[in-house]
Amino acid sequence: MTVGHSLSIEDRVRAIVTAHDGERGRLLPILHGIQAEFGYVDEAVVPVLAQELNISRADVHGVITFYHDFRKAPAGRTEVRVCRGEACQAVGAENLMAHAQRRLGVSTGETTPGGDVTLEQVFCLGNCALGPSVQVNGRLYGRVGTERLDTLMAEADAR
Amino acid sequence: MSTPVTVYVPRDSAARSVGADEVAAAVRSAADRPIRVVRNGSRGMLWLEPLVEVATGEGRIGYGPVRPEDVDGLLAAGMLDGGDHELRLGLVDELPWMRGQDRLTFARVGVTDPLSVDDYVAHGGLAGLRRALERTPAEVVEEVTASGLRGRGGAGFPAGIKWKTVLEAAGPLKFVCCNADEGDSGTFADRMLMEGDPFCLIEGMLIAAYAAGATEGYIYIRSEYPDAIDTMRAAIDIAHAQNWLGEGILGSATNFELFVRVGAGAYICGEETSMLESLEGKRGMVRAKPPIPALSGLFGKPTVVNNVLTLASVPMVMADGADAYQARGVERSRGTQVFQLAGNIARGGIVETAFGISLGELINEFGGGTGSGRPVRAVQVGGPLGAYIPASDLDLPMDYEAFAAAGAMVGHGGIVVFDDTVDMAKQARFAMEFCAEESCGKCTPCRVGSVRGVEVVDRIIAGEDRDTNLDLLEDLCELMTDGSLCAMGGLTPLPVRSAMRHFSEDFLARDAGDRTGTAGRPVPEDAASGPPAP
Structure with a gap:
């Protein structure tokens, strides 16, 4: 992660904090910034943020762990999020999720051993009339059956 | 030929999820004369996405659903002049789906360039x-x-x-x-x-x-x-x-x-x-x-x-x-509501109309019934915390008070349709599982009640002390309803109880290996197994 960066993690975190100077209640925007920069929110940022924002480390830790989005470890190269909301369930989302788990050999929230694919569940992508819906590396896809999911994962892998 | 023809290809993420970007690119590269491509919002006829519209002298002519590989044929058929093609839908404003609506909040959505x-x-x-x-x-x-x-x-x-x-x-x-x-x-x-x-x-x-x-x-x-x-x-x-x-x-x-x-x-x-x-x-x-x-x-x-x-x-x-x-609406539900037809539905999308329309009109007349073609069995209105309504109650008018009186809620007007393969005990379990996953944890009825709820439904499905456990689930629902701090724990019992009340046959014990409900309904393989662990 540090390849190409001469700055220390602490300095990079401080730069993100500075970029949000003057914003009210800025911890969430800062954490989004950290995740965008590092790909996850490392434990090492907790004391830096606590000091910069003048709040306790427990407060920072509490916020990071409350929200599903903030990852403790980097995701795989391809991140697949399968919607398990009711509207997608009505058109076979549970079947699709079971297929993805079998195909990848991982459970929800896990990454394949080589670090290729992370499989996540998500409750609603707002595409409820065109389910089952899946997000692959942030891009939304509708009407995804098992074959289409395999194709999408293969395409993402080839990139 | 000096004035470019305006072609609309939605930028809405639902349209993009089924290929609108690829269609826009194909139209841009294949058009044989100057065109102006506007990435509009979606008209809300999501089953027709990507819906391409062409501005003509008589109005905006729609084509859809368009795949990138359809574009050459459409252009050859004279799409830029509103020419005939099997995907041609006619004037979009005149389509029955659009004419049947009263668009106020959504008046501009799909019509304009969102950032113009x-x-x-x-x-x-x-x-x-x-x-x-x-x-x-x-x-x-x-x-x-x-x-x-x-x-x-x-x-x-x-x-x-x-x-x-x-x-x-x-x-x-x-x-x-x-x-x-x-x-x-x-x-x-x-x-x-x-x-x-x-x-x-x-x-x-x-x-x-x-x-x-x-x-x-x-x-x-x-x-x-x-x-x-x-x-x-x-x-x-x-x-x-x-x-x-x-x-x-x-x-x-x-x-x-x-x-x-x-x-x-x-x-x-x-x-x-x-x-x-x-x-x-x-x-x-x-x-x-x-x-x-x-x-x-x-x-x-x-x-x-x-x-x-x-x-x-x-x-x-x-x-x-x-x-x-x-002037629009009924009783104390005034104005229009933006209903959203979702789930297993033939024609899903946005229907903005005055309050008072029945659930059945929305699902059958606008929505065209289920997408699978099988009978509607249950409809969840108002999101994961909304009640499941049986197909026999589709005459219910969309009105806050009428829904409340029927033990349901209009909520934000989201309507999720399920066909007859749905297992309602599993949906009740999911309601509890979702609450357990998403509870903020501040109050005990929600944080602990939802976890116990999943366990009790599992025992009911497994046939363990069914009557006792059904009573226990009812008790738990009452406690969550009365004791939770907010709607998360307070309303999770709504889908659970409505499933128990209207679809009690799904809560009957199933023998190991018996993959059918007692009513003899086939339950699809994926519906019979529990959802994967979160």
Whole structure:
């Protein structure tokens, strides 16, 4: 992660904090910034943020762990999020999720051993009339059956 | 041939999810004469996406659903002149789906270029704000109250009364917060409005800010909506450049700054006090009420908190007057509601129409029944915390009070259709599982009750002491309803109890290896096994 960066993690975190100077209640925007920069929110940022924002480390830790989005470890190269909301369930989302788990050999929230694919569940992508819906590396896809999911994962892998 | 033909290809993320970007690229590269491609919002006929429209002398002619590989054939058939083709739908405004609606909040969505200032003003934008600025804040509050507009986020609280409380609260700093954490499955209207007509939301927030005396606003958008986030941010920048935001708005003495904040995957942050905590940079833990947010909201200041569609309805209310809005609807449900047809539905999408339409009309006449072609068995209205309604009750009118009387809720008008392969015990289990996953953890009935709920449903499904466990589940539901701090734990029993009441046969014991319900209905393989562990 540090390849190409001469700055220390602490300095990079401080730069993100500075970029949000003057914003009210800025911890969430800062954490989004950290995740965008590092790909996850490392434990090492907790004391830096606590000091910069003048709040306790427990407060920072509490916020990071409350929200599903903030990852403790980097995701795989391809991140697949399968919607398990009711509207997608009505058109076979549970079947699709079971297929993805079998195909990848991982459970929800896990990454394949080589670090290729992370499989996540998500409750609603707002595409409820065109389910089952899946997000692959942030891009939304509708009407995804098992074959289409395999194709999408293969395409993402080839990139 | 010097004037380029305007071709519309939606930029809405639902349209993009089925290939709108690829279609737009194909049209651009294959067109044999100058064209202007507008990436509009979606008309809400999602089963027709990507829906391509061509501006002709007689109006906008639609083609859909278009795949990239269809584009060459469409162009050869003279699509740019509205030529005939098997995908040609005719004049989009004349399609029965569109004609049957009464689009107020969604009047511009799908019609205009979402980020075009000229389009916005040419289609009635800013009329409401200008009319509001000519009145006193108290008069604006009065007008919104008189319109009968109720909160579209689900609770249905009268918007004007909330605004009045904030207006009358003392203090130099007040906020307007837009709840765009549209986490309920089966709802996508907030997203479509933000992607398709972002200035409308900004205008609504401006009117709310003027009426309540607020100078700063936040739109809290869930992170699952990256397109809506980008569009709103771009619209805010444009609005600033137009002096629709900032200081001395439109030459008045009104100042208002507006910011987008992004959620982080917590469903509970759609609850208003949890959202306020999140905006303050904290865990999204629900607050006890009172104090109400109108008096002590964001950072303890008086705060208007409204849903996207509530705020986006305000410009029209102010432009056309309270009477025009009030004239629509039934009983105490006035105006229009933006219904969303979702799940197993042949024609899913947006139906904006006056309150009072029946669930059956929406599902069968607009929606065309299930997508699978099998009979409708259950319909969940109002999101994951809404009741399951059996097919026999589809004559229920869409009206807050009529739904409440039937033990259900209209909520935000999201309608999720299930066909006859659905296993309702499994849906009841999911309601509890979802609550366990998404509870903020502050109150015990929700945090612990939901976990116990999953276990009890599992025992019922396994046939262990069925009657005892059904009683226990009923007891647990009662406790969660009465004892929870907010709607998460308080309403999770609604889908569970409605499933037990209307679909009791699904809760009968199944022998190991018996994959059918006792009514002899086949249960598909994926429905018979429990959902994967979270």
